[in-house]
Amino acid sequence: MKCKELLNNLYFYITGEIDENIKSEIKNHIENCAECRETVSAFSKTLNLIDNNKTAVPAKNWNYFNEKLFDRIYASKPYRLLKPAVVAFSLLLFIFVFEYRQFNTVQPSTAMTSYEAEELAYLTDFDIPELQQ
């Protein structure tokens, strides 16, 4: 048996849910392979620790705790959408304001003479409110 094969069967070897032939192969292997011996020992210690410290669920307040926990999880969901919504709204507002300003800027019309157009450009540079109506 190779080390990799042993690792694949490690859990079942330790819990005893394993074919007798594979079990004896593993025993032979760990007699000769220090690395796998160490792995088997560490893994079985870990499993024992877990088995001996099974977390007891408090019988009295468990349902209440459970309910509160799920309330919190579901209550937090709407707020997760708040941030992208604010970003999207700001972007739309920015675009709207930008377009609105462009629309309201006085553009020289084609009917104007070049002198009138020049004068208009000069005057709008001063941002005279009457011209922008």
Ligand SMILES: [Zn+2]
């Ligand atoms: Zn090995």
